[in-house]
Every structure is written in structure tokens, then in C-alpha cells.
Amino acid sequence: MGRLHSTATRAATSAGVIALAAVAACDGTSVIGSGGGASTSTTGSAASGTASTGTGTTVLAKVDKVDIVVSVDNSRSMADKQTVLALALSDLVQSLTNPLCIDGQGTAAAQQPASSLDACPAGTTREFAPILDIHVGIISSSLGGHGSDSCSTAEMFSCNGSPNPTNDDHGHLLARSDACGPGTVPTYESQGFLAWDPTAKLLPPGSADANELTSTFRTMVLGVGQVGCGYESQLESWYRFLVDPNPSQSIQIQGGKAVPTGTDTALLAQRAKFLRPDSLLAILMLSDEDDCSTIEYNQFYFANQQQNPQDNKKKFHLPRARQECLVNPNDPCCKSCGQAAAGCPADATCTTSPTLSDMDDDINLRCFDQKRRFGIDFLYPIDRYTQALTSTVVPDRQGNLVPNPIFSDLDATDGVTAVRDPGLVVIAGIVGVPWQDIARTDTNGNPDLARGFKSAEELALPVGGSSNTWDIILGNPATYVPPTDLHMIASSQPRFGLPDPTSAPDADPVSGHEYTNANSDLQYACVFDLPAPRDCTVSTGGCDCGNPSNDNPLCDPNNKTMQLRAKAYPGQRQLSLLKSVGPQGVVASICPQQVADPTKVDYAYRPAVAALIGRVKGRLKL
Numbered sequence: 133m134g135r136l137h138s139t140a141t142r143a144a145t146s147a148g149v150i151a152l153a154a155v156a157a158c159d160g161t162s163v164i165g166s167g168g169g170a171s172t173s174t175t176g177s178a179a180s181g182t183a184s185t186g187t188g189t190t191v192l193a194k195v196d197k198v199d200i201v202v203s204v205d206n207s208r209s210m211a212d213k214q215t216v217l218a219l220a221l222s223d224l225v226q227s228l229t230n231p232l233c234i235d236g237q238g239t240a241a242a243q244q245p246a247s248s249l250d251a252c253p254a255g256t257t258r259e260f261a262p263i264l265d266i267h268v269g270i271i272s273s274s275l276g277g278h279g280s281d282s283c284s285t286a287e288m289f290s291c292n293g294s295p296n297p298t299n300d301d302h303g304h305l306l307a308r309s310d311a312c313g314p315g316t317v318p319t320y321e322s323q324g325f326l327a328w329d330p331t332a333k334l335l336p337p338g339s340a341d342a343n344e345l346t347s348t349f350r351t352m353v354l355g356v357g358q359v360g361c362g363y364e365s366q367l368e369s370w371y372r373f374l375v376d377p378n379p380s381q382s383i384q385i386q387g388g389k390a391v392p393t394g395t396d397t398a399l400l401a402q403r404a405k406f407l408r409p410d411s412l413l414a415i416l417m418l419s420d421e422d423d424c425s426t427i428e429y430n431q432f433y434f435a436n437q438q439q440n441p442q443d444n445k446k447k448f449h450l451p452r453a454r455q456e457c458l459v460n461p462n463d464p465c466c467k468s469c470g471q472a473a474a475g476c477p478a479d480a481t482c483t484t485s486p487t488l489s490d491m492d493d494d495i496n497l498r499c500f501d502q503k504r505r506f507g508i509d510f511l512y513p514i515d516r517y518t519q520a521l522t523s524t525v526v527p528d529r530q531g532n533l534v535p536n537p538i539f540s541d542l543d544a545t546d547g548v549t550a551v552r553d554p555g556l557v558v559i560a561g562i563v564g565v566p567w568q569d570i571a572r573t574d575t576n577g578n579p580d581l582a583r584g585f586k587s588a589e590e591l592a593l594p595v596g597g598s599s600n601t602w603d604i605i606l607g608n609p610a611t612y613v614p615p616t617d618l619h620m621i622a623s624s625q626p627r628f629g630l631p632d633p634t635s636a637p638d639a640d641p642v643s644g645h646e647y648t649n650a651n652s653d654l655q656y657a658c659v660f661d662l663p664a665p666r667d668c669t670v671s672t673g674g675c676d677c678g679n680p681s682n683d684n685p686l687c688d689p690n691n692k693t694m695q696l697r698a699k700a701y702p703g704q705r706q707l708s709l710l711k712s713v714g715p716q717g718v719v720a721s722i723c724p725q726q727v728a729d730p731t732k733v734d735y736a737y738r739p740a741v742a743a744l745i746g747r748v749k750g751r752l753k754l
Contacts, residue, residue: 192550194753197265197411198228203370204353205419206272206298206311206360209674212662212698213722214358217418217562218350219730220737225346227745228263229328247342248330260752265333268345269305269325269406270352271369273419274360276300278426279383279390279433282495283361290359290673298360303372303379305402311357317348323405326352358674363436363499366706367517368425370415373403375520375537377528383428390433392529409541409551412751414744415559420698420722422564422622423705424499425512435498435510449493451486453507454479461503461612468507494652500622504612514705518712522554556751560718560744561710562737563703564657566619566642567721569605571739581725581734585743588715606707619643619658620702624651633683644685644697657702658723659685666695698723718743 204214233241233252241256248262276299277283283299290296291312298311305324309315320327320338328345329338339345372379381394407413426435440446451470456463456479467473469482492505503509520526525533539551570591572583577596591601599616607615614620618627619642626632626646631639639645643656665688668675677687677695688694700722710717720740727736 192410192552192556194751195410195412195552195556196261196263196753197408198263198414198748198752199267199407199411200224200269200414200416201370201374202268202270202353203366203415203417203419204270204272204356205364205366205421206274206301206356206358207362207364207421208358209676209698210358210418210420211674213418213420213700214353214356215663216724216727216736218353219727219735220741221349221353222346223738223741224744225328225342225349227741228266229330229342231259231262231749233257234259258754260749260754263752264329264331265411266328267320267325267406267408267411268328268349269373269402270307270356271303271373272298272301272306272356272360273364273366273369274299274301275303275365275369275372275425276361276383277363277433277436278365278428279385280436280438282436282438283363296359298357300361301369302396302399303369303376304399305373305406306356307352308355308357309351310355311359315355317352317355324402325406362496363424363426364419364421365425366417366419366423367514367709368423368512370417371425371517371520373399374407374413374415375526377526377534377537380428380529383433385433389430390428392428403537404542407537407542408548410548411552412556412558412748413538413552414748415557416744417559417561417563417706418722419562419703419706420564420700422500422701422703423511425705426510427512432508432510435502435506438495447490447495449488449490450498450506452481452488452492453503453505455481457504457507466503466507471507491651496652497624497654500654511705514708514712517709521557521559521713521716554716558716558718558744558748559710559713560720560740560747561703561706562720562722562740563706564700564723565605565703565707565719565721566617566658567723567725567739568642569617569620570601570719570721581739582732584746585718585720585739587743587747588710588717588719591711591719602711606704606711609704609708615702619656620704622702622704623655624649624653625655627655630655637685637689640685643699647682647684654701656685656699658721659697659699660723660725661727662696662698663727668693668695671695715747718747720744 230245230248233244233256235241235256241253243253245252252258274283285297285299286295287299288295294312296312307317307319307324309317319325326345326348327334327338330340379396379399380392381396384391384393426432434450437448440448451468454465454467454469457466460466465476467476469479469486502511520536520538524536524539526536528534538557541548541551567581568579570585571579571581572586574580586601594600595604604617605615605620607613618629621627631645633645633647635645637644642658644659646655666675668677675695676684677693680692682692686695686697686699688696707719710719720743724736725734729735
């Protein structure tokens with residue numbers, strides 16, 4: 133995860149100083165995981181491609197406008213990936229505003245028109261009509277500490293002695309030019325998003341210069357920065373902006389429990405201006421780590437807690453999990469030692485060593501394999517986000533089902549009577565997964581990114597037997613069956629079966645080799661070459677080669693403080709969501725095959741953009 137900077141004194145916490153039950157309700161009973169805002173699953177009619185709000189509105193077959201939300205991880209080590217994304221933005225803008233001219237067999241013409249206003253060469257037509265109405269907005273993965281003491285906007289470490297507001301971006305649209313500075317990028321009517329409007333349809337008109345739109349878009353992406361909260365809420369951030377019926381103004385701790393309070397009216401105003409009911413909605417997630425969207429009620433915030441609430445000079449450590457969790461996290465007795473046994477047999481370890489140690493509970497590793505390690509899953513279930521993308525109703529803060537804003541008309545005065553169906557909602561994840569696993573293959577069965585990433589349908593097809601690509605990259609999280617690709621197993625220790633830390637730098641073509649990290653980091657899903665080496669003796673923020681005695685595969689083996697590569701961790705929760713939404717999901721790797729030759733189809737995140745366009749073009753007007 134992004135490195136967190138604890139404000140707590142680095143003093144050891146003795147075993148058993150605090151357990152979750154000790155900071156629960158006043159009567160001493162643990163309330164974590166009970167009551168308050170449980171999600172109700174109501175799946176929409178995604179398969180049929182129809183949806184209705186029950187208000188007489190109709191759905192759309194094809195559309196001529198697109199709303200794009202780019203959700204950018206802004207934790208440490210993300211600057212290099214944001215730079216790579218910026219390289220691909222012209223492809224995204226060009227693909228929509230000036231789509232390819234193709235012949236009857238679908239082959240692209242050798243000479244393409246310079247702009248959307250130019251005609252196609254003889255014998256060819258556009259893949260789809262140029263899109264002349266686009267909204268583009270950016271949000272970050274930072275939602276603060278979810279009620280804990282981490283990720284405070286008053287924290288001054290990351291911004292050189294100034295408060296760091298990017299620790300909690302609240303799910304708002306972002307248009308900053310510098311994460312720690314006051315600069316703001318001009319946006320359409322100062323609404324926080326860009327508007328592509330070459331025919332001056334809007335009043336006032338939006339942008340008519342594609343190059344200017346791309347340049348501004350790049351500035352906004354890079355301005356997100358990489359000093360945000362290390363407990364990244366990649367899924368909850370777009371959910372809050374697009375879906376949450378009543379986004380909270382803040383999270384308060386009342387009686388030892390987190391309580392969402394107030395209503396973020398500024399976010400609701402941004403959402404209403406940005407999100408049109410009759411557009412194609414595309415969500416693009418960029419993250420090099422797994423999602424850590426912590427539940428924002430009761431005591432789940434303890435997953436993000438750094439200081440001991442009873443003694444703020446000591447670090448807080450979570451209680452350990454009962455022994456059943458090591459064998460089967462789905463066992464009814466797999467619980468936290470901080471919870472009541474409730475009919476389960478006595479567990480000696482909960483008596484002798486109930487609280488985890490520094491070695492077992494590093495604050496930077498709170499978000500992976502939680503049920504097995506802590507006996508509690510502190511994160512929102514994936515079903516919350518599946519429902520948001522497929523159902524016409526979602527639960528509000530009290531658990532009541534209310535209209536889903538994605539499938540609603542947020543402005544009753546706009547004269548629009550049609551609303552999108554789930555087929556007009558696409559979510560793409562550029563996440564931690566080896567590109568070799570998800571690329572289409574050549575005639576010899578070798579991964580060939582020139583052929584693009586596999587579609588949702590292709591990911592479900594058998595690969596060399598009965599297993600499919602999902603088995604390789606995801607396994608079955610519900611039953612704790614791990615992925616068959618060892619690179620996709622989240623582990624702080626070197627994974628048996630992959631080249632060990634003493635191996636040659638390129639022993640593993642996917643991740644280099646395993647490395648020694650003293651339980652303070654995870655092993656990598658994939659690595660890729662940086663456009664230029666980074667000297668970690670002078671570079672600050674997100675540099676991975678500061679220790680001159682490291683055995684990290686990101687570092688030059690002959691000059692160990694020189695970083696040659698960037699990395700990504702297994703993005704298991706994002707992949708789980710992308711699998712759950714079927715054809716609405718697009719899977720891409722955050723580890724590009726190459727960033728040296730911009731003329732090739734496998735350059736940077738060009739394959740990811742191509743996969744996204746390939747998924748949406750069927751619903752764009754011809």
C-alpha cells in the first residue's frame with residue numbers, strides 16, 4: 133500500500149493493552165460488524181440491457197454523449213503510473229473525438245482523417261460517429277481515515293510542513309495542478325470537469341480544441357499527486373461521487389463507533405452537473421495496489437487506526453485472529469480475539485497473546501487477507517459496487533433502497549426523459565495484474581499485447597484445460613481459493629515457487645524476483661521499466677531504492693539506490709468487481725509492456741484505452 137507516516141511514537145505496545153471489545157459499547161460488548169447500514173443486494177436487469185426507474189422514463193439503444201470518470205490512486209509510488217497514463221490520454225481523446233475509418237472487413241484505413249470534421253478515405257466509414265459531447269472528471273482514491281486517526285488533512289509530513297488536504301479528497305472532482313500547492317486548472321464553468329463541445333452546443337460553449345483538451349486533462353491527472361492517503365479507497369471513491377445517495381460530510385466517533393454525519397451538498401452539486409442521464413458512463417480506475425474501502429460505521433475504522441486510543445504515545449495493533457481463521461476463514465468461529473467467543477471453543481492464543489505485534493501488524497499492511505489475519509473483514513463487500521453498476525436501486529445510509537443516481541435523471545428540469553441502462557455503464561481497471569496473463573495470444577499461444585487485452589467473454593474461456601483466466605489471476609476469493617498465478621497472491625513473504633531474493637535481476641520476466649521486506653511490504657504482481665532511472669539518494673516521495681543494502685528487483689543491482697523499475701501489487705478486489713459485472717468490465721494491466729516507443733500499439737496504456745473503446749463503441753451512434 134502507499135506508505136503511511138504514523139504520528140504515533142515508535143514505542144512497542146505490550147500484548148493485550150487494547151482489544152476491540154475494550155473500546156466497544158459502554159456495556160463492554162463488541163459492536164464491530166453488527167447492525168448499521170448493512171448492504172441489501174438487489175441486482176438489476178444487466179443481462180437484458182433494460183432498466184427503468186419506475187417514473188415513465190425510457191432507455192436508450194445508442195448514445196452520442198459520454199461521461200468519463202477517471203479515478204486515480206494518489207498514494208505514494210503512483211507518480212510514475214500517472215505519468216504513463218498521461219501519455220495515453222491523447223489516445224483516449226482521439227479515439228472518441230476522431231474515431232477510426234474502417235473498411236467493410238473492419239480494417240483501419242492506412243490514412244486516417246486529421247480531425248472529426250474531415251471525411252474518411254473512399255471505401256471506408258467511421259467505426260462510430262465522432263463524439264461531440266464529452267464530460268471528463270477526475271477523482272482520487274483518498275477518502276481519509278474513515279473515522280480513524282490516519283490520513284488527517286492536518287498532517288504536515290508530505291507537503292513539507294504545510295497541511296496535506298489530499299489525504300481526504302472527499303470523492304470530489306479534482307482540478308488541481310499541484311497536490312501541495314494552491315494551483316487550480318480551469319474547468320468548464322468552474323464545475324471541476326472538462327467539457328468537449330466542438331459544435332458549441334453548450335451555453336456557454338465548452339472546449340473545441342482536442343489538443344487543448346488533452347493537455348488540460350494531462351495537467352489534471354498529474355496534479356492529483358502521490359501524497360494522498362495510504363489506505364486507498366479506489367472503489368468507494370467513485371461510488372461516493374457517482375452513487376452514494378447521501379454522502380456524508382464527515383465521520384464522527386460517537387461512543388467508540390464511527391458515525392457518518394451531515395450531507396456533502398458540494399459533492400451532490402458536482403454530481404448533478406457532471407452526470408447526464410442519457411450518456412454512456414465510463415469509469416476508468418488507475419491503481420497499483422489493492423482496494424482498501426473501509427466500512428464507515430461501527431468499529432471498522434480500527435483497520436486504519438495508528439495510535440492506541442488509550443495511550444496515544446503507543447502504536448495501536450489489532451487483536452489477532454482465532455486459530456480457526458488460519459485453516460478456514462469462512463469457519464463460523466473465525467473471529468477476532470477482541471470479539472466474544474459466542475459458543476466457540478476456547479482459543480489459548482487469545483489468552484496468551486491476544487494482540488498482534490509490530491512484525492505481524494505493520495500499519496502499511498492492514499488491507500490484505502484481513503479475515504485470515506484479523507478474523508474480521510473491515511472492507512465493504514464487492515456486492516456493494518456490483519449493485520451500484522447494475523441495479524436501479526441502492527441502499528441509503530439507513531439501509532433503505534432508493535433510486536440509484538447512475539440510472540436516474542438528476543435534473544428534472546433538463547427536458548431529458550431517457551435514462552441509461554447497465555449496458556451504458558462500463559468500468560475499466562488498469563490495475564496490478566501481469567499483462568502476460570490477460571493479453572490475447574498469437575498463433576503459438578504466446579501472449580501478444582499487439583492483439584490487445586482479452587475481453588470479458590475471453591477471460592471466461594478455458595486456458596489450456598478446464599481453468600480460465602479468472603482462475604489464473606483471481607482464483608475464488610469467496611472460498612479463499614488462491615489464483616494459480618503465484619504473482620497474484622498477496623504475501624509479504626517471498627512466495628514459494630518464484631525466484632527468491634538472491635536470484636538474478638531478471639530471473640522472473642514478470643516481477644524480477646521476490647525480495648526481503650521484513651513484513652513491511654507485499655511482493656509484487658508485476659514490474660515495468662521506468663522511462664528514466666530515478667536516483668533515490670536525491671529523489672523524495674515514492675522512491676523504492678533508498679536502502680543501499682536492498683535486494684529489491686526494482687533497483688539497479690550495481691547501484692542499489694538507483695531505481696530502474698516501477699511496481700504494482702495484486703489488485704484482487706478491483707478484479708473481483710470487474711469479474712462480477714461481466715461485459716461491463718474491462719481488465720488492463722498497470723504494468724505496460726513498454727514505454728520507449730510511442731509508435732507501437734503496446735505503448736504505455738494504449739492497449740487499455742483500446743480495450744475500453746472496444747467495449748463501448750457498440751453503444752455509440754453510427
